[in-house]
Amino acid sequence: MEKYLLGFVSCLSEGAMADLVALFVCSCICWRIVFYRRSGRRYRAGVSMLAYLIALGTGGYALSIALSGPVGQTNPFVLVVLVVLCVMVFKARGNVASVIRVNWGD
Numbered sequence: 001m002e003k004y005l006l007g008f009v010s011c012l013s014e015g016a017m018a019d020l021v022a023l024f025v026c027s028c029i030c031w032r033i034v035f036y037r038r039s040g041r042r043y044r045a046g047v048s049m050l051a052y053l054i055a056l057g058t059g060g061y062a063l064s065i066a067l068s069g070p071v072g073q074t075n076p077f078v079l080v081v082l083v084v085l086c087v088m089v090f091k092a093r094g095n096v097a098s099v100i101r102v103n104w105g106d
Contacts, residue, residue, distance in 0.1 A: 016070030018079050023065040025082045029089050030059035036094030044097065051096040058082075 033055040065074075085099075092098035 016072040018074040018076055019065050019070035019072060022074040022079055022082060023062050023070070025079070025086045026058040026062035026065075029082070029086050030055050030062060032089050032094045033096065034059075036096075041095070041097075047097045047100070050100065054085075054096065 033051050036051070088099045089096070
């Protein structure tokens with residue numbers, strides 16, 4: 001047990017904390033989009049494809065970090081974008097159409 005704990009602490013001391021936060025944020029984005037329920041809302045193929053690509057990209061990135069281990073390669077600026085995207089996806093309750101909706105009015 002101590003061996004694994006020391007390995008985890010050494011990963012954190014090497015600057016891999018951004019990787020662990022990215023792992024958590026990307027998995028949250030992926031899970032929220034995957035478990036979105038349409039509940040009578042209309043189906044749009046383009047938005048559905050975009051949601052699929054976002055879920056695939058964030059889930060794949062989370063899996064790559066989880067399988068290879070945190071190595072400290074996540075840029076903090078990318079992490080900020082991921083956190084903002086996560087907040088937007090959760091605010092829209094997983095509805096990607098609401099995330100990308102642009103109000104062109106006043």
